[in-house]
Amino acid sequence: MKKLLFAFLFLSITNTLSAQSKTHVDLIITGGTVVTMDAARHIYNDGAVAIRGDSIVAVGTHNDIASRYDAARTIDAHDEIVMPGLVNGHAHAAMSLFRGLADDVSLNDWLQKYIFPAEARNVMPDFVTWGTRLGVLEMLRGGTTTYADMYYFEDEVARATKEAGMRGVLGETIIDFPAPDNKSVPQMLAYTENYIKHWQGDPLITPAIAPHSIYTCSTKTLQEAAALAHKYHAPILIHLAEAPFEGEQSRAKYGLSPTAYLENIGVLGPDITAAHCVWVDPGDMKLLASRGVGCVHNPSSNMKLASGASPIVDLIAAGVPVGLGTDGAASNNDLDMFEEMDLAAKLQKLARMDPRALPAEQVVAMATINGARALHMEKQIGSLEAAKKADVILIRTDAPHATPMYNVYSQLVYALKASDADTVIIGGKIVMQHRQMLTLDQPQILAKAREYAKKIAASLAAPAK
Amino acid sequence: MKKLLFAFLFLSITNTLSAQSKTHVDLIITGGTVVTMDAARHIYNDGAVAIRGDSIVAVGTHNDIASRYDAARTIDAHDEIVMPGLVNGHAHAAMSLFRGLADDVSLNDWLQKYIFPAEARNVMPDFVTWGTRLGVLEMLRGGTTTYADMYYFEDEVARATKEAGMRGVLGETIIDFPAPDNKSVPQMLAYTENYIKHWQGDPLITPAIAPHSIYTCSTKTLQEAAALAHKYHAPILIHLAEAPFEGEQSRAKYGLSPTAYLENIGVLGPDITAAHCVWVDPGDMKLLASRGVGCVHNPSSNMKLASGASPIVDLIAAGVPVGLGTDGAASNNDLDMFEEMDLAAKLQKLARMDPRALPAEQVVAMATINGARALHMEKQIGSLEAAKKADVILIRTDAPHATPMYNVYSQLVYALKASDADTVIIGGKIVMQHRQMLTLDQPQILAKAREYAKKIAASLAAPAK
Numbered sequence: 017m018k019k020l021l022f023a024f025l026f027l028s029i030t031n032t033l034s035a036q037s038k039t040h041v042d043l044i045i046t047g048g049t050v051v052t053m054d055a056a057r058h059i060y061n062d063g064a065v066a067i068r069g070d071s072i073v074a075v076g077t078h079n080d081i082a083s084r085y086d087a088a089r090t091i092d093a094h095d096e097i098v099m100p101g102l103v104n105g106h107a108h109a110a111m112s113l114f115r116g117l118a119d120d121v122s123l124n125d126w127l128q129k130y131i132f133p134a135e136a137r138n139v140m141p142d143f144v145t146w147g148t149r150l151g152v153l154e155m156l157r158g159g160t161t162t163y164a165d166m167y168y169f170e171d172e173v174a175r176a177t178k179e180a181g182m183r184g185v186l187g188e189t190i191i192d193f194p195a196p197d198n199k200s201v202p203q204m205l206a207y208t209e210n211y212i213k214h215w216q217g218d219p220l221i222t223p224a225i226a227p228h229s230i231y232t233c234s235t236k237t238l239q240e241a242a243a244l245a246h247k248y249h250a251p252i253l254i255h256l257a258e259a260p261f262e263g264e265q266s267r268a269k270y271g272l273s274p275t276a277y278l279e280n281i282g283v284l285g286p287d288i289t290a291a292h293c294v295w296v297d298p299g300d301m302k303l304l305a306s307r308g309v310g311c312v313h314n315p316s317s318n319m320k321l322a323s324g325a326s327p328i329v330d331l332i333a334a335g336v337p338v339g340l341g342t343d344g345a346a347s348n349n350d351l352d353m354f355e356e357m358d359l360a361a362k363l364q365k366l367a368r369m370d371p372r373a374l375p376a377e378q379v380v381a382m383a384t385i386n387g388a389r390a391l392h393m394e395k396q397i398g399s400l401e402a403a404k405k406a407d408v409i410l411i412r413t414d415a416p417h418a419t420p421m422y423n424v425y426s427q428l429v430y431a432l433k434a435s436d437a438d439t440v441i442i443g444g445k446i447v448m449q450h451r452q453m454l455t456l457d458q459p460q461i462l463a464k465a466r467e468y469a470k471k472i473a474a475s476l477a478a479p480a481k
Numbered sequence: 482m483k484k485l486l487f488a489f490l491f492l493s494i495t496n497t498l499s500a501q502s503k504t505h506v507d508l509i510i511t512g513g514t515v516v517t518m519d520a521a522r523h524i525y526n527d528g529a530v531a532i533r534g535d536s537i538v539a540v541g542t543h544n545d546i547a548s549r550y551d552a553a554r555t556i557d558a559h560d561e562i563v564m565p566g567l568v569n570g571h572a573h574a575a576m577s578l579f580r581g582l583a584d585d586v587s588l589n590d591w592l593q594k595y596i597f598p599a600e601a602r603n604v605m606p607d608f609v610t611w612g613t614r615l616g617v618l619e620m621l622r623g624g625t626t627t628y629a630d631m632y633y634f635e636d637e638v639a640r641a642t643k644e645a646g647m648r649g650v651l652g653e654t655i656i657d658f659p660a661p662d663n664k665s666v667p668q669m670l671a672y673t674e675n676y677i678k679h680w681q682g683d684p685l686i687t688p689a690i691a692p693h694s695i696y697t698c699s700t701k702t703l704q705e706a707a708a709l710a711h712k713y714h715a716p717i718l719i720h721l722a723e724a725p726f727e728g729e730q731s732r733a734k735y736g737l738s739p740t741a742y743l744e745n746i747g748v749l750g751p752d753i754t755a756a757h758c759v760w761v762d763p764g765d766m767k768l769l770a771s772r773g774v775g776c777v778h779n780p781s782s783n784m785k786l787a788s789g790a791s792p793i794v795d796l797i798a799a800g801v802p803v804g805l806g807t808d809g810a811a812s813n814n815d816l817d818m819f820e821e822m823d824l825a826a827k828l829q830k831l832a833r834m835d836p837r838a839l840p841a842e843q844v845v846a847m848a849t850i851n852g853a854r855a856l857h858m859e860k861q862i863g864s865l866e867a868a869k870k871a872d873v874i875l876i877r878t879d880a881p882h883a884t885p886m887y888n889v890y891s892q893l894v895y896a897l898k899a900s901d902a903d904t905v906i907i908g909g910k911i912v913m914q915h916r917q918m919l920t921l922d923q924p925q926i927l928a929k930a931r932e933y934a935k936k937i938a939a940s941l942a943a944p945a946k
């Protein structure tokens with residue numbers, strides 16, 4: 017009896033001490049397969065993530081976290097994969113309203129007959145707000161927590177993105193012809209300067225400047241855009257070496273590849289994220305690596321528009337951080353990072369005629385930590401590690417299409433779908449739980465999108481003004 | 482008052498007459514966008530399909546069908562696409578239990594280190610039953626109503642498929658080395674003859690014979706398999722011209738391409754469905770067309786295994802009926818015809834560097850009516866037309882990733898997903914309604930699949946017996 021009493025007292029004291037010594041956090045996600053994407057690629061099979069405020073406090077086994085932390089709120093992640101939110105490195109969110117407007121046409125027809133007229137006749141602030149909401153809604157439902165955007169009225173993009181609780185690197189477009197929002201480059205630069213000043217320091221939004229490309233911006237425009245970016249330490253987003261014509265024009269005009277030309281005019285640097293990089297030769301790859309440029313691969317768009325197959329295995333080998341992107345829904349036609357993962361792996365295998373090329377783990381890295389690197393945000397996001405932002409997604413693993421599971425990376429790339437994303441947390445805040453949207457009014461957004469589609473179709477049917 | 486009474490009587494009489502003159506059917510699907518895939522590619526925006534027994538009685542506008550037919554049961558298809566069930570022209574359903582077992586390895590390692598040992602140690606009748614159930618479950622959930630299968634213990638495949646209420650062309654494999662079910666070619670042929678006799682005439686199951694390929698079957702085996710097929714007018718399923726090594730071996734051994742070799746030995750004919758056809762030259766295409774061979778394109782598998790890009794635009798132009806398939810989940814890793822549609826379109830655009838190649842409507846045809854042609858079943862299935870089997874699927878169109886919709890073919894190929902399939906009807910029988918399985922026990926199948934995965938992983942960890 018004495019012995020028992022002693023044991024009881026001992027246990028009580030131990031429990032009390034341990035409860036007292038536990039650190040309080042806001043949220044613990046526990047019980048799932050935690051795929052950290054840290055440098056050692058730790059995976060905890062019965063893992064847990066502790067979150068305080070907008071940041072991750074600790075990642076480990078369930079027992080480890082339970083012994084050290086208690087939380088006001090716990091999310092049970094059994095039978096789920098817990099991983100860093102996906103990083104969509106290149107998108108035009110508002111173009112979701114043009115989804116499927118013009119498919120299976122030449123690039124010239126696509127631009128001249130459909131996209132440019134549709135943009136000229138429809139793209140106003142309200143269009144951008146609703147289009148961005150639609151794009152953000154789709155991305156969140158597919159486990160994307162950060163995206164890079166290039167469009168017009170980027171102030172509206174930023175507002176809609178922040179409202180949704182999503183993280184974004186959002187670039188206002190600079191281009192050498194009248195755009196829907198600003199009619200001249202000086203106006204564009206002035207708009208962008210105000211936009212950057214307004215949003216800099218925001219916890220979710222990183223304002224950026226997006227000179228469209230070397231074939232739509234003069235040397236002067238590119239240099240002025242870069243100067244503005246440097247003035248505010250803002251990132252630069254640009255389309256680079258996407259289609260064969262761009263290289264041909266660049267060589268004819270400047271005697272240089274698009275990449276070498278950007279280097280030559282002093283624009284290439286560690287603040288740049290370059291979308292596509294399909295037509296890059298070994299010299300270009302060396303330049304991109306040495307200048308710290310991030311590249312974003314967009315396999316769906318590159319295939320659908322017949323741009324080509326980017327040599328990303330070589331880019332990665334050259335030391336370039338390569339992320340993954342969806343491009344806009346007008347050329348994809350969705351914003352589905354699971355499809356991009358699947359396609360990235362399969363495209364490299366085909367392009368190199370080697371089934372070993374770009375294994376699944378590398379693809380998951382492209383969609384997470386390397387996507388963060390390509391956006392120069394690897395210190396804040398891209399992996400589940402203490403002190404990083406709490407951008408965490410939970411993926412269900414119990415669908416017939418994802419059963420059984422032998423390897424978690426294989427499953428993520430080749431079998432799981434955007435629709436398996438169950439819960440999405442950004443900066444510690446739950447924005448989707450069990451597929452219910454907590455920050456966006458889905459029925460209203462879809463109704464608005466259908467209304468806009470009627471207007472857009474009518475605007476193209478009418479003769480140009 | 483008299484006037485009112487008269488009007489009332491008139492209306493009553495009209496209604497009674499019209500009710501009396503209506504033909505009674507079992508099921509009317511009404512209110513959706515009916516994509517018929519008939520020769521004229523009729524689309525009815527507020528359409529309806531009338532079904533009696535296992536067949537379609539009429540297809541038309543809602544008003545037309547409502548004026549002519551009444552039904553015991555009606556399905557409201559508003560905001561849905563109503564279309565012919567998808568035809569998966571090439572699969573190995575039971576291999577779903579090997580989903581993701583070995584990815585990102587060379588073809589030789591994949592076969593020799595993983596698939597062959599895993600099959601030798603695990604493939605028994607019970608494995609095939611549960612593997613097939615898993616595969617069929619996934620396919621039904623993605624809108625596939627007919628599939629072609631090549632595997633072992635095909636009698637079990639047929640039983641599991643029929644139980645699920647699915648349509649199948651199911652081929653028992655003939656191969657020149659000991660298989661999991663039969664150890665010699667004479668045993669295989671005897672098994673297949675019994676299998677064919679047992680299942681021929683079944684309303685859902687078409688028994689077939691599946692000589693594996695020209696590199697695993699001798700000339701004699703191929704000819705004997707063809708003779709057995711001819712004796713019973715059974716279809717022949719074969720892998721043809723899949724990877725470069727097959728052509729190299731064929732040219733070295735026979736001085737002929739794989740296709741020309743099959744012609745040379747008298748096997749090529751209108752009973753054949755050939756999977757892959759990646760490495761076919763213009764001469765091969767002419768042969769395939771003139772002999773009435775159906776081809777099945779498997780873009781996911783061809784990309785993932787680095788087999789190559791099949792020239793299907795040229796095959797179609799040569800007059801070959803080209804369907805679409807998933808191949809097995811061990812090389813894909815899912816059985817998702819929506820992904821294959823998306824990939825087929827994008828792969829041709831890339832391979833031909835032409836964004837106009839293989840437009841969406843042609844891809845939907847490959848997944849429906851041309852898939853039926855490739856299986857020589859175009860008189861029974863593949864389109865919504867009177868007298869055809871009532872294999873009908875309803876696809877929701879209200880997901881964020883599929884909003885807005887400008888063109889129904891574009892949406893099906895580039896935006897909609899397997900998870901948007903809402904209701905599946907095969908031979909007039911509802912097998913999935915609002916994503917609830919009515920013929921299969923999903924939780925039991927998934928539990929069994931997880932059990933098998935443990936056994937399979939353990940069997941590969943153990944040294945070979």
